[in-house]
Amino acid sequence: MSGHHHDHGHDDHDHDHGAEKPWQAVRTEALESLLNDLGIISSARIDEIVSHYEDKIGPKSGARVVARAWTDPAFKARLLADGLAACAELGLGGPETEYLHVVENTATVHNVVVCTLCSCYPWTILGLPPAWYKSSAYRSRAVREPRRVLAEMGLTLADDVTIQVWDSVSEIRYLVLPERPPGAEGMTEDELADIVTRDAMIGVARVQV
Amino acid sequence: MRPVHDLGRLAAPSAPDGLAFEQPWEAQAFALTLALSERGVFTLEEFQQSLISRIGAYEATACIVGGEDYYTRWIEALQDLLAERGVLPAARMPVVEADIVFDAASRKAHQHLSARDADGRLKIAPLVIDRPSAT
Numbered sequence: 076m077s078g079h080h081h082d083h084g085h086d087d088h089d090h091d092h093g094a095e096k097p098w099q100a101v102r103t104e105a106l107e108s109l110l111n112d113l114g115i116i117s118s119a120r121i122d123e124i125v126s127h128y129e130d131k132i133g134p135k136s137g138a139r140v141v142a143r144a145w146t147d148p149a150f151k152a153r154l155l156a157d158g159l160a161a162c163a164e165l166g167l168g169g170p171e172t173e174y175l176h177v178v179e180n181t182a183t184v185h186n187v188v189v190c191t192l193c194s195c196y197p198w199t200i201l202g203l204p205p206a207w208y209k210s211s212a213y214r215s216r217a218v219r220e221p222r223r224v225l226a227e228m229g230l231t232l233a234d235d236v237t238i239q240v241w242d243s244v245s246e247i248r249y250l251v252l253p254e255r256p257p258g259a260e261g262m263t264e265d266e267l268a269d270i271v272t273r274d275a276m277i278g279v280a281r282v283q284v
Numbered sequence: 285m286r287p288v289h290d291l292g293r294l295a296a297p298s299a300p301d302g303l304a305f306e307q308p309w310e311a312q313a314f315a316l317t318l319a320l321s322e323r324g325v326f327t328l329e330e331f332q333q334s335l336i337s338r339i340g341a342y343e344a345t346a347c348i349v350g351g352e353d354y355y356t357r358w359i360e361a362l363q364d365l366l367a368e369r370g371v372l373p374a375a376r377m378p379v380v381e382a383d384i385v386f387d388a389a390s391r392k393a394h395q396h397l398s399a400r401d402a403d404g405r406l407k408i409a410p411l412v413i414d415r416p417s418a419t
Contacts (some may be wrong), residue, residue: 096388099352099359100309105380106362107316109372116319124315129305192336194354203314206306209354211347245332 133202134273142267179252187278189217195243251278258284310355334361
């Protein structure tokens with residue numbers, strides 16, 4: 076959002092109002108306008124959904140789940156048994172996922188999530204996926220050469236670590252339960268939630284103190 | 285030695301955490317889809333299938349690189365599904381789109397015309413003054 080196309084120079088000829096509205100914006104606006112006129116949807120609801128996904132949910136919800144699992148073994152057991160039910164205990168969840176399967180990283184097994192066909196993602200607890208998750212490169216290469224892809228993204232795994240790649244589909248979403256990092260032994264649940272990143276819950280990064 | 289697609293750059297997302305959309309229309313298309321599924325026009329699973337078709341067709345000849353590539357497929361998938369459901373008066377789309385383009389263009393023209401007077405000085409004045417009627 077920052078920077079480009081907002082460089083209103085003081086020179087009169089430098090104004091950037093000439094940028095055409097992209098056709099996608101015109102198309103979307105037209106669809107919304109027509110469907111609103113027909114009473115099928117309301118524009119107010121559209122605005123609500125946008126602000127909900129932009130402001131209210133995001134990877135912080137998932138981070139709370141991970142921090143709870145690290146500090147409460149009984150919760151962790153429930154989370155691994157039934158991800159959605161355990162998330163619901165924390166008031167998280169929603170209609171987008173039928174089944175949430177939580178996969179636990181250990182010293183010998185590393186899990187990473189991809190959606191090979193589109194970009195299925197546990198929206199309700201991680202927010203919306205980052206751009207790279209939707210890219211053709213990640214979606215194809217994470218399956219063919221996961222170890223190399225992870226290394227390129229800054230996560231180098233020892234050769235004796237097994238990598239499991241999970242392919243999200245519309246009925247099943249995956250959440251990686253990262254390893255609690257060394258140095259985090261004395262941290263409170265809230266402090267732990269602050270260090271858990273979105274990338275760690277997709278499985279392309281480690282949690283670091 | 286270097287892979288075809290270098291993912292190194294991707295690890296650092298271009299947008300800060302939480303900023304899910306690169307352009308406003310992407311958010312609008314996303315929300316429109318959720319709102320339609322809330323109203324039962326289609327299920328999210330049905331939308332997913334439609335999206336998979338469009339992404340598959342696109343990737344036969346190209347690659348999805350950024351949010352724009354992805355959400356453009358999203359709009360195509362949404363239109364496919366709306367056409368299939370027959371909820372949209374398709375004939376009205378071009379008319380509504382033309383209005384939107386015209387509005388945007390006239391707003392732009394208006395900004396340029398109104399910004400400066402004939403001598404090139406900035407005009408700072410109310411566009412309309414509605415004075416109390418004399419009684």
